[in-house]
Structure formats: C-alpha cells, structure tokens
Amino acid sequence: MSTIDVDVRNTIHDLLCRFFLAFDEKDWVAMRATLADEVFIDYASSGREQPGAMTGDEFVGRRRGAVDELSKQHSFSNLLLSATDSGVHGRCNYLILRFATASNGAADSYHSCGSYEFVFQPVDASWRISSITQKALRSWGNRDLHGGSRN
Template sequence: MYELPEIRWIVERAAVIDAIVAFANAIDGKDWQKLRSHLADEIDIDYSEFRSETPRRITAEEYIKQRVEGLAGLRTLHVSTNHEVTINNNTAKCQSAYQIYRLDPSREPGQNRLDTAGNYVHSLIQTTGGNWIITGIKQTVVIVSGNPQVHGALRDKP
C-alpha cells in the first residue's frame, strides 16, 4: 500500500505529464485557446538550437503568435515520451524526448516535410487551482531531417 505522500507524487507527476501532452496536442490541433490555458503569462524560451534565437522571456500571447505564424498551412504531429518529472512544492521540471513531424501539403513530395527529434525541459508551476502551467521551455535538437523551408520560422534563413 502506498503512503499518501507517494500517492500524491504519482498524481502530481501524472498531472505534469498531462499538461505537457495537452500542450503538444493543442499545437497539433491549432487550438490556440487550449494552448494558452497551459501557459503562464510569461515564458522563458530557449529554441536556440533550432531557430538560432537568443533564449529570452516572452509573453504567452507572443509565444502563441509565433506558433500561428510558423505553423500556418502545416499539418503537425508532436510526440512526447520518456518523461522524467521532478516536483518541488508547487514547481516542477519535466525532461522528455520529442519527435515533431511537419508536413506542408502545398509543396512537392520530397520537399514537403521537416522532422525533428530531441529533448525538451519544461518548467512548470502549480496554480492556486491545482493545475500545472508551463513557465519555461528549452529544446535540444538531436535530429533534423527534411526541408527547413517547411517551417515558417526557418523560411528564407540560411
């Protein structure tokens, strides 16, 4: 039989993973309102390995705007796995592996895909209502395959 603190940790761990997976599903479904519900008002982002951008803090609205513009016209599938969760009171970190498939149906076959894989570290806080929301995202890229021009954030970059 589990002691209450261990059961509580299991429940909170599942809630953290649910938040990460719901975040990814919201992007794939282009459900921007749902995506917003999983983000803090400001987010520390580090996509420097993929986009060559300086890590910075941005608003949730700016983060969503970047997704809307970068993924316009694309079909995507985000796969999230290998979740390692650490929880400290009302903060959490989730290290995970990801694979993202991007398809631009308007491009010629062979030039219409950009797939990436690597690792994420998501930082989260627990709200007073008990929900976990994302306060930070760091992406590490291990594999890039396909046409970078498929992704809006990479178009017309060397």
C-alpha cells in the same frame, strides 16, 4: 529533490499532452491555457529564437505564425519529472513530423527530434508551463517550411 505525488505527475503528463496536441490541431486557445502568463523559451539549439522571456500570448502568436500552414504530429516520450524549489522540472524526448498542407513529395516535409526541458509551476488550482528549452538532436527535410527556422 523530492518525490512527486502521482496526481501531480499525471496532471503534468496530461498538460504536456494538451500542449503538444494544441500544435497539431492548431488549437491556439488550448495552447494558451497550458502556459503561465510569462514563459521563458530557448530554441537556440535548433537555430531559432534565442533565450528570453515572453508572455504566454506572445508565445502562442509566434508558434502560430511559424507553423500554422503545416500539418503536424508531435510525439513525446521518456518523461522524467523532479520537484525543485521553483516548481517541477521535466525532461522528455520529442519527435515532430511536419508536412506542407498540399504535400507532393519528401521536399514538402520538415521533421526534427531531440529533447525538451520544461519548468511547470502551480497557477491557481492547476499547473502551467513556465519554461521551455529545446535541445535539438537532428532535423531533416525542407527547413524553409518552418517559419520559425533560421535560413
């Protein structure tokens, strides 16, 4: 693994900020702009989607369908990046707070924490997310609020 240029590091950090903020603001156009045309996903550790590839549009459609009715706040920390032959690999911790839009108690929330692993690839003159693996540590609250969760 080789070192990563500071400009690339800053660009990828900004890309992740835009990706997570797009969830919170329900800005699906902005989310799509952060993704490669094909994205590998693995949400199996949280009991959700099994590993597989899909288009960036499909990814956005699935996320929108699973969480569009919730108020959310995504946070990430401890971002580590490393250059690989296939692009840039990243790992970060996450905390996701989710609340029912008409919240009236603790049963109207569903939160989770863990880590993500990403692969970023250059596309044209920018970077895009081409792989997302979630490694869930813990979730708590009303799981039924999250449309992407398995019952």
